[in-house]
Amino acid sequence: MSHVTGKRSQRISELRDQGFRGGRIAPHRAMIGLKISWTLAVDLIVLPAIFAVVMFMLLAPLMEAWRTFFDFVRVPLELPGVVATRIVDLGPLAVAVPFYTSSAYSPLAADLQTGWICVVVLALLGAVLRGRLLPVGYLMRALAVIQLTAQLWFSLAAAPFPYTLPEYISGLLVCGMVILLLAPFLVAFTFHIFDFPLWQKAAMVTLLLGHLSIMIPLQATVHGWIIYRGSFLAMPMLFLVFGVLLDVFVYVALYGWGMSWRSGGVLDSTDRRPPVLPQRVRSGAKA
Amino acid sequence: MNILMAANIGLWFCIVVLAIYTVRHYFFTLNRLFGRHRQPFVDVIQANWPSLVVFVPAHNESKVVRDSLDALLACDYPEDRFTIVPIDDRSVDDTRAILLEYAAAYPGRVKPFLRDGGIPGKAAALAEAMNEHDGEIALVFDADYIPGVRLLKQLVAPFFDPEVGAVMGRVVPLNVGLSLLTRLLDLERAGGYQVDQQARMNLRLVPQYGGTVGGVRRAALAQVGGWNVDSLAEDTDLTVRLVLNGWDVVYQNRSECYEEVPETWESRIRQIKRWAKGHNQALRRYLGALIRNRRGLPLIQVLDGVLLLGVFVVPLVLLLGWICTLTLFYAGSPPSWGRVTILAISSFNTVGNFAAFFQVAAASRLDGSRERIRMLPFLFLGFLVSTLSVGRAAMSRASWLRGQPVQWQKTERHRATRSAGTP
Numbered sequence: 001m002s003h004v005t006g007k008r009s010q011r012i013s014e015l016r017d018q019g020f021r022g023g024r025i026a027p028h029r030a031m032i033g034l035k036i037s038w039t040l041a042v043d044l045i046v047l048p049a050i051f052a053v054v055m056f057m058l059l060a061p062l063m064e065a066w067r068t069f070f071d072f073v074r075v076p077l078e079l080p081g082v083v084a085t086r087i088v089d090l091g092p093l094a095v096a097v098p099f100y101t102s103s104a105y106s107p108l109a110a111d112l113q114t115g116w117i118c119v120v121v122l123a124l125l126g127a128v129l130r131g132r133l134l135p136v137g138y139l140m141r142a143l144a145v146i147q148l149t150a151q152l153w154f155s156l157a158a159a160p161f162p163y164t165l166p167e168y169i170s171g172l173l174v175c176g177m178v179i180l181l182l183a184p185f186l187v188a189f190t191f192h193i194f195d196f197p198l199w200q201k202a203a204m205v206t207l208l209l210g211h212l213s214i215m216i217p218l219q220a221t222v223h224g225w226i227i228y229r230g231s232f233l234a235m236p237m238l239f240l241v242f243g244v245l246l247d248v249f250v251y252v253a254l255y256g257w258g259m260s261w262r263s264g265g266v267l268d269s270t271d272r273r274p275p276v277l278p279q280r281v282r283s284g285a286k287a
Numbered sequence: 288m289n290i291l292m293a294a295n296i297g298l299w300f301c302i303v304v305l306a307i308y309t310v311r312h313y314f315f316t317l318n319r320l321f322g323r324h325r326q327p328f329v330d331v332i333q334a335n336w337p338s339l340v341v342f343v344p345a346h347n348e349s350k351v352v353r354d355s356l357d358a359l360l361a362c363d364y365p366e367d368r369f370t371i372v373p374i375d376d377r378s379v380d381d382t383r384a385i386l387l388e389y390a391a392a393y394p395g396r397v398k399p400f401l402r403d404g405g406i407p408g409k410a411a412a413l414a415e416a417m418n419e420h421d422g423e424i425a426l427v428f429d430a431d432y433i434p435g436v437r438l439l440k441q442l443v444a445p446f447f448d449p450e451v452g453a454v455m456g457r458v459v460p461l462n463v464g465l466s467l468l469t470r471l472l473d474l475e476r477a478g479g480y481q482v483d484q485q486a487r488m489n490l491r492l493v494p495q496y497g498g499t500v501g502g503v504r505r506a507a508l509a510q511v512g513g514w515n516v517d518s519l520a521e522d523t524d525l526t527v528r529l530v531l532n533g534w535d536v537v538y539q540n541r542s543e544c545y546e547e548v549p550e551t552w553e554s555r556i557r558q559i560k561r562w563a564k565g566h567n568q569a570l571r572r573y574l575g576a577l578i579r580n581r582r583g584l585p586l587i588q589v590l591d592g593v594l595l596l597g598v599f600v601v602p603l604v605l606l607l608g609w610i611c612t613l614t615l616f617y618a619g620s621p622p623s624w625g626r627v628t629i630l631a632i633s634s635f636n637t638v639g640n641f642a643a644f645f646q647v648a649a650a651s652r653l654d655g656s657r658e659r660i661r662m663l664p665f666l667f668l669g670f671l672v673s674t675l676s677v678g679r680a681a682m683s684r685a686s687w688l689r690g691q692p693v694q695w696q697k698t699e700r701h702r703a704t705r706s707a708g709t710p
Contacts, residue, residue, distance in 0.1 A: 029481070029654050030457070030540035034320045132466060134552035135668035138675060146613070153617055162619025175624035189313070190645040193320060194652065239616060240609070244624060248631040249664055252644050256663030259648045270655030 043192035051184035067098035099170035107231040150236040176216035195265030294614040301608030315486035328444035340422035343373040348430035349381040364439040376412045410521035414514040426502035433545045441542040452507030452534025456500040456542035471669040472548040478642030481650035484538040492591035494538035498522030520565020527573040563680035566599040602674040638673035
């Protein structure tokens with residue numbers, strides 16, 4: 001081990017990587033990595049804990065905002081009933097989660113016929129979409145199978161459908177609320193481990209929480225409206241494909257965007273796209 | 288046991304399996320980001336290099352084999368210790384003529400091995416060709432691979448350690464920007480090599496010899512019984528046998544070689560089905576031996592070996608998880624949202640290594656491919672196609688039964704047609 005430490009060691013390290021005309025020699029992508037430092041503990045524990053506590057404290061006004069939104073859209077969407085409240089105990093805090101009380105009906109013959117048409121259309125699309133659209137075709141086939149199970153259940157099952165619409169909607173919203181509380185930790189363990197500056201890490205959590213806070217009541221409203229209009233026949237598809245799976249899709253998309261940000265740190269050194277020069281510099285160079 | 292209980296137990300089983308793989312890949316990601324990288328002897332330039340034979344198995348590869356041979360001939364490995372043996376296995380296109388042309392142009396350096404009969408398949412072709420040549424080290428390159436000038440030395444250098452039985456380099460896609468598929472495959476390869484393989488190398492687990500851009504020590508191959516000619520995935524098969532016999536497998540992340548990934552979904556489906564069948568065959572053959580662990584391998588290595596062999600079963604586990612969820616939903620006992628969340632997160636993985644979305648993102652970031660990470664949510668589509676293909680492969684008899692006929696199932700090449708069409 002070298003006996004050189006401190007600033008001199010740092011200087012030697014800088015000189016090692018110094019290239020032509022003072023530039024920096026980028027390490028090979030196979031050798032690049034990050035260093036563990038005490039700030040990682042802050043990023044992984046303190047930062048998400050702060051965001052989770054803030055989110056926890058904001059839950060009551062957020063639920064109030066959701067209630068206002070539900071009241072606002074219920075009338076134009078012609079959803080009957082009222083916006084009720086479900087009390088959820090979260091340790092020291094009891095949260096009043098609002099939800100629609102609109103009831104849905106079991107599918108009638110016309111609904112079942114429409115459902116069968118949907119299954120056939122999805123299956124046909126699944127069979128027809130080839131070439132570059134093959135994955136979309138596979139998605140159509142998967143949707144056709146899920147809808148087929150719903151068709152068979154409501155055509156053949158003797159037992160009554162075991163859910164009510166308010167129960168489903170309130171479950172979706174409670175799940176959304178729990179996701180909101182856990183999201184800062186999910187971001188911490190997947191995004192904060194990289195060498196992004198603190199403001200980018202905070203921005204990522206804020207963006208996700210902001211996005212979910214708006215999306216979750218919209219998602220519940222859309223689900224509620226579709227099930228109210230289209231009967232329970234639509235519930236299995238919405239539950240499986242457009243519930244948590246959609247929430248995770250949103251997270252992965254936001255995460256993918258965030259991971260494409262320049263960090264200004266070590267991981268930028270292998271960047272294949274050099275920063276774009278400001279317009280004035282480019283035009284000056286041309287001249 | 289009623290159906291409700293069965294679905295519940297089934298779902299818990301799936302959740303546990305998926306959680307194990309997710310934790311494994313999170314740990315791999317952390318190791319790759321913060322760990323110390325093992326890249327043995329990769330910088331050795333001057334040495335008493337062992338005799339080397341580079342095998343290039345080819346079955347109807349006339350579109351690409353010239354590029355591969357030219358690149359190999361340009362390598363800086365000492366000419367007097369290095370022979371190129373392209374293997375023509377019953378091609379019906381111009382492959383044989385091209386190989387003979389190179390043999391005439393480079394006498395002594397290019398020695399084609401021509402097959403007109405025998406058991407079909409890459410493993411059988413390699414087994415026969417190796418009997419005719421006696422280099423200490425045998426490297427294998429598929430006919431569409433373009434090695435760099437220093438690659439051969441980098442791949443041979445780890446064999447200076449006498450405990451090393453096989454070496455694997457990194458595969459990098461050449462045709463990335465052509466379609467959604469090629470971009471998704473680039474993400475998958477990055478996750479698999481840049482993070483997964485390197486982490487397993489760092490942690491002394493089981494890096495996988497991948498059948499190309501890599502090689503094997505002749506003595507080690509002989510000790511484990513040579514190539515399994517009836518194997519559908521001779522690379523996985525050999526990796527496990529080497530590990531079971533106490534040999535080390537080395538992964539060299541810096542030794543990069545370029546390949547052509549499938550450009551059509553149909554071609555990709557064929558590839559993934561072939562891999563799944565071969566992997567499941569290896570699982571059936573070696574799971575028991577790994578668990579019995581008669582050589583006293585470290586427990587962590589055994590565990591990684593088992594998880595490696597099971598990697599093509601995991602998409603089926605996920606599929607089962609969704610079926611159980613649907614069953615429980617209709618039974619009026621929907622699974623908790625937490626369990627559904629684990630299923631949902633696992634649906635954004637890749638097939639072949641089960642790299643989770645964060646692992647793929649880490650790999651692309653390390654590669655400097657920042658903007659490609661925005662494709663991440665589309666992994667879902669790739670995973671859906673692959674999962675259903677793996678499911679179909681699992682139904683085939685070849686996955687699980689003995690004595691199934693082996694044949695060449697090669698990936699369609701596009702290079703020549705593309706360059707012909709390019710102005």
